[in-house]
Amino acid sequence: MARDLILGIEVVTADGTVLHGLRKYLKNNTGIDLKQLFIGSEGILGVITRAALRIFPAPTERQVMLCALHSFAQVSSFLDIARQHLDGELTAFEAMWNDYYRLTVERVNGMIRPLPTHYPFYVLLEASGNDAERIHADLEELLETALGEDMILDATLSTSKASAAAMWRIRDSTLELGRTFPYVSRIGFDVSLPIDRMDEYEKAVGLRIKAIDSRAFAIVFGHAGDGNLHLEVHHEHTPERREEFEKLVYHITGDFGGSISAEHGIGILKRPYLKISRTPDEIDMMRALKRTLDPKNILNPGRIFKL
Structure with missing residues (x-):
């Protein structure tokens, strides 16, 4: 989540006050975490002008495995053992129901077909780090365990950056599929x-x-x-x-x-449905915060909820 990688922010509120919260350390248990009020608030409480981000070196190695499974219960079990085998190396676990995988490889131009299209579920799993041999060995051990427990029906491992990118393209072609x-x-x-x-x-x-x-x-x-x-x-x-x-x-x-x-986010289009995921008391609290920080309702009025 992006909000978990933000250490501090600078915010300008509706009355022109500048909140100097641009701190660059991880632990700060000094009262209410004000930055979390503004992150994800879609600009209705203030304008974020600067942010300090927690970043990590990009991994030098990314390897991908595409698997086919016969039930979603097996998808869930496979996620559990992937976490056990890969721990911090596990950087993606993407599930695709049959219709998505099948239609994408059939309808999107230039798409490869690394596995047949008749399986009920597919999982694209990525492991990342800096030791290519170790990652590959861990993926092979995971694959052996999953096959031994009849958890997966079929699988293929990337053999190069190009093959990994080709597998990722299946998962990343949602817009291209939609245009068909x-x-x-x-x-x-x-x-x-x-x-x-x-x-x-x-x-x-x-x-x-x-x-x-x-x-x-x-x-x-x-x-x-x-x-x-x-x-x-x-x-x-x-x-x-x-x-x-x-x-x-x-x-x-x-x-x-x-x-x-x-x-x-919510914006305007999902505004009528906010009450489905938030209680009336939560929405009232959001409105109270909005009235306190923006009493004239000049910041993105009408987003998320109406006053």
Whole structure:
């Protein structure tokens, strides 16, 4: 999370006050962490003018493994053993449901097909560090363990930076895949929820969108390692029912105790659905902070909530 890498910020508030919080150390338990009030607040409380970031040297080696699995329960188990085997080397664990992988390699130009397209689930796993031989050995040991426990059905390891990039391109081609469908009939969602509820959630969305349009379908992928899913609902035959699909997915997300925005904020478009992921008391507290720091409502008015 970006907010976890921010050590300090300088902020200008609505009345022109400059908050000098540009500190460059990690530990600072001196009262309320004011910087966290402004990070992710979408500019409604103040304008961030400078930031001190916690950064790390880029790893010299990145190796990728693409795996096929037969159930989401196995995806979850595979994540557990990947964390055990790789520890700090594990830098990505991306899950792809069949529709996403299959449609991407079939519809996006120039895409390779490292594994067949009939498997139910795919995981793209990345390990990073500075010792190429050790990373490769750790990945091979992980693969051997997973195969021995019948956790994965098929797998391939990158053999070069080019092959690693080609595997990553499958996961990173969400925009290219989206452009192969009519824009007016697809809706993107960015949600988070516990990993042990992801499979049930995907099935609930897939089933209930068909009550609106029997030919509608959902493409699901995401950062399973940190509980974040990206979901696209495609409804080419009922573009006029976009708002109905949107409400449905957000309310299902609420039913599963998830967040309607894992990464991309609320803005104006998601504002009507904020109450799904935040309690009335939480929203009232946000409004109280807004009124205190911006009593004239001049900073990004109307974002996140209305006063």
